[in-house]
Amino acid sequence: MTTVLYVQELCASYGARRILEGVNLQVRAGEIVTVIGHNGAGKSTLLRAIFNLVPWRSGKIELLGHDVTRLNSDRLLGAGMAYVPQHRSVFPRLTIEENLQMGGYLVSDRQLLAERIERVLGLFPILKSRSGQMAGSMSGGEQRMLEIARTLLQDPQLIMLDEPSIGLAPRMVDAVFDNVQLLRSEGKAILMVEQNVKKALSISDRGCVMELGAIHMQGQAGELIGNEQVARLYLGKR
Numbered sequence: 001m002t003t004v005l006y007v008q009e010l011c012a013s014y015g016a017r018r019i020l021e022g023v024n025l026q027v028r029a030g031e032i033v034t035v036i037g038h039n040g041a042g043k044s045t046l047l048r049a050i051f052n053l054v055p056w057r058s059g060k061i062e063l064l065g066h067d068v069t070r071l072n073s074d075r076l077l078g079a080g081m082a083y084v085p086q087h088r089s090v091f092p093r094l095t096i097e098e099n100l101q102m103g104g105y106l107v108s109d110r111q112l113l114a115e116r117i118e119r120v121l122g123l124f125p126i127l128k129s130r131s132g133q134m135a136g137s138m139s140g141g142e143q144r145m146l147e148i149a150r151t152l153l154q155d156p157q158l159i160m161l162d163e164p165s166i167g168l169a170p171r172m173v174d175a176v177f178d179n180v181q182l183l184r185s186e187g188k189a190i191l192m193v194e195q196n197v198k199k200a201l202s203i204s205d206r207g208c209v210m211e212l213g214a215i216h217m218q219g220q221a222g223e224l225i226g227n228e229q230v231a232r233l234y235l236g237k238r
């Protein structure tokens, strides 16, 4: 399968403080790769650094074989990279439909945007039936779905999700993960950060364990679930 994201020796700092220490990873089309690790390990910084949102970084980032290291976030979005941050990012006082319109702000062809919104609403029935409702009045899980749906308006090849299940009721976690799997079946490459390790790995193809800003271990998701050290440190087993 095509390599969509290729990250080589990525380092990142906030001021004098080095956070990422030379991260290497790849995500292919139709693949979910999940990054796990303790709080403060640098998982969010990894996604932010890939999306060029940290003050300093070094290394190389390729998207679909093109060097995109120097592109800013807007250009990355236009080039096919999408990012959903850990903290809520819907516009609460706009409707679902208006939020989707905003997500497609780089699409200048109005007809194409309308078609994409129709298509995305088809993928997310929960949003379709309530497209006129204020986003801020939806549940946390529904807002998460809207955030994910909104990224699709740019037709991205890579979707990065920072803790999509955080703070959601178990039923909504399943619904969000179902959507993530649906995106994979459409051939998207997905790079996800998750604290809900077991569930996330169970839908993933591969996993990476991050410690102190470096990838400490990586492998097939099934192997990681079965790994004694991963089970002890991240699945709460003794």
Ligand SMILES: Nc1ncnc2c1ncn2[C@@H]1O[C@H](COP(=O)(O)OP(=O)(O)O)[C@@H](O)[C@H]1O
Binding pocket: 014, 019, 037, 038, 039, 040, 041, 042, 043, 044, 045, 046
């Ligand atoms: N904007 C920032 N300025 C300075 N330090 C930060 C900033 N964001 C995160 N950090 C620090 O970087 C480290 C990694 O944070 P983060 O990437 O959020 O970890 P994780 O997502 O794995 O919990 C933490 O020690 C955190 O305190």
Ligand SMILES: [Mg+2]
Binding pocket: 043, 044, 045, 086
């Ligand atoms: Mg984080």
